[in-house]
Amino acid sequence: MSPRNILTRRxxxxxxxxxxxxxxxPAFASEKKKEGGEQAxxxxxxxxxxTIPIIANxxxxxxxxxxxTLKLTSGTEVESFKDKEPALxxxxxxxxxxxxxxxxxxxxxxxxxxLTAFVLGQCAVLFGKGKVASVExxxxxxxxxxxxxxxxxxxxxxREVVRP
Numbered sequence: 001m002s003p004r005n006i007l008t009r010r011x012x013x014x015x016x017x018x019x020x021x022x023x024x025x026p027a028f029a030s031e032k033k034k035e036g037g038e039q040a041x042x043x044x045x046x047x048x049x050x051t052i053p054i055i056a057n058x059x060x061x062x063x064x065x066x067x068x069t070l071k072l073t074s075g076t077e078v079e080s081f082k083d084k085e086p087a088l089x090x091x092x093x094x095x096x097x098x099x100x101x102x103x104x105x106x107x108x109x110x111x112x113x114x115l116t117a118f119v120l121g122q123c124a125v126l127f128g129k130g131k132v133a134s135v136e137x138x139x140x141x142x143x144x145x146x147x148x149x150x151x152x153x154x155x156x157x158x159r160e161v162v163r164p
Contacts, residue, residue: 043072043133045081050089052115054107055100056148062107063143066115070123071134084126091122108142 047068054062070081095101095118101110116135123132 043074043076045070045072045078046138047085047089049139050092052093052096052101052110054102054110054142055097056102056107061148062146064108064110065139065141065143066110066137067139068116068119069136069138070119070132071136073130073133076127076131080127080131088119088122088126091126092119105148107146107148109140110137112137 047070049065049067052064052066053060054064072078072081092115101115101118103109103111116137119135120132123135124130
């Protein structure tokens, strides 16, 4: 083989391996070292970022990109989560359109307690009760920096405060 063919083959193999590793990376739970030197799974599972719509008066006014971490109970198999993650993500997005996780005071964040309660309930249905201890919203990034319009009552209150 010529040196050029060997170099091309090495580049292709390196690219293929790095692509496989980057796709599988966020789905695996992080690992911790135990005192005895054994590897033990840290009981967390990172869900990839998903887009949650912010809906007001039946219209989409913004999107928030949300990343969550599932805190698992000890002894829970991570492999079962990998297989059922698409079903969980689908259930979250469907619920976000059906009964939006919109906060009344801002359009830049989702209603965290409602979203985490829904995800915890879906995890119990999909993975079995007692497998997920809690759900944590790690990151929320709004697509646009929007604030909801003031209600008529709030506008009226502002006018009364301004009058001498």
